[in-house]
Amino acid sequence: DTAVSQTPKYLVTQMGNDKSIKCEQNLGHDTMYWYKQDSKKFLKIMFSYNNKELIINETVPNRFSPKSPDKAHLNLHINSLELGDSAVYFCASSQVFLAGDQDTQYFGPGTRLTVL
Amino acid sequence: DAKTTQPTSMDCAEGRAANLPCNHSTISGNEYVYWYRQIHSQGPQYIIHGLKNNETNEMASLIITEDRKSSTLILPHATLRDTAVYYCIVRKIYGGSQGNLIFGKGTKLSVKP
Numbered sequence: 001d002t003a004v005s006q007t008p009k010y011l012v013t014q015m016g017n018d019k020s021i022k023c024e025q026n027l028g029h030d031t032m033y034w035y036k037q038d039s040k041k042f043l044k045i046m047f048s049y050n051n052k053e054l055i056i057n058e059t060v061p062n063r064f065s066p067k068s069p070d071k072a073h074l075n076l077h078i079n080s081l082e083l084g085d086s087a088v089y090f091c092a093s094s095q096v097f098l099a100g101d102q103d104t105q106y107f108g109p110g111t112r113l114t115v116l
Numbered sequence: 117d118a119k120t121t122q123p124t125s126m127d128c129a130e131g132r133a134a135n136l137p138c139n140h141s142t143i144s145g146n147e148y149v150y151w152y153r154q155i156h157s158q159g160p161q162y163i164i165h166g167l168k169n170n171e172t173n174e175m176a177s178l179i180i181t182e183d184r185k186s187s188t189l190i191l192p193h194a195t196l197r198d199t200a201v202y203y204c205i206v207r208k209i210y211g212g213s214q215g216n217l218i219f220g221k222g223t224k225l226s227v228k229p
Binding site for chain 2: 043058105106
């Protein structure tokens with residue numbers, strides 16, 4: 001069974017559109033994350049959610065709105081897509097929120113978003 | 117910004133040990149050393165982490181120097197499937213944004229037949 005899954009795997013869309021990426025984890029973890037990996041391969045954290053509540057927002061434009069309907073899901077909705085949003089988006093989860101021994105992060109396979 | 121320095125790339129012969137170095141000279145006492153890797157077109161994968169003692173698991177060994185300013189990840193018998201970018205990350209043991217995983221450029225390890 002896949003621990004952290006994302007859909008879709010590929011997403012191609014036009015500038016200005018609104019799109020969503022879904023993430024689900026079956027590990028029973030409390031914390032979920034979204035990361036963005038740009039064309040230069042730098043991987044940066046965007047959001048952290050703990051028990052369905054937003055904990056960290058790393059200065060991401062408000063066009064990006066994460067939504068956590070329950071602890072197992074964290075979806076990413078993006079409004080008014082721009083060319084610069086093209087990247088690979090990774091979802092991750094960890095058992096607990098605090099850093100240290102208990103919060104190893106497990107990543108999903110990624111969603112490659114291409115904005116034309 | 118990443119607080120670690122790693123070589124850009126390394127080669128290793130299949131079946132041999134791969135030793136990946138990492139410098140973290142500004143590490144503080146409340147920071148762990150984590151290693152992740154990213155195989156092409158996949159999400160990052162956790163490998164191992166440690167605070168000050170050497171650690172070993174089924175994937176790798178982590179050797180941390182006594183002054184904690186550097187560490188080495190050892191893959192004892194590298195296979196072609198170990199070809200990936202390896203990230204050495206230093207992170208605090210508290211929560212909040214101080215505990216974020218901050219990925220640098222990593223080391224591109226190429227395992228050759």
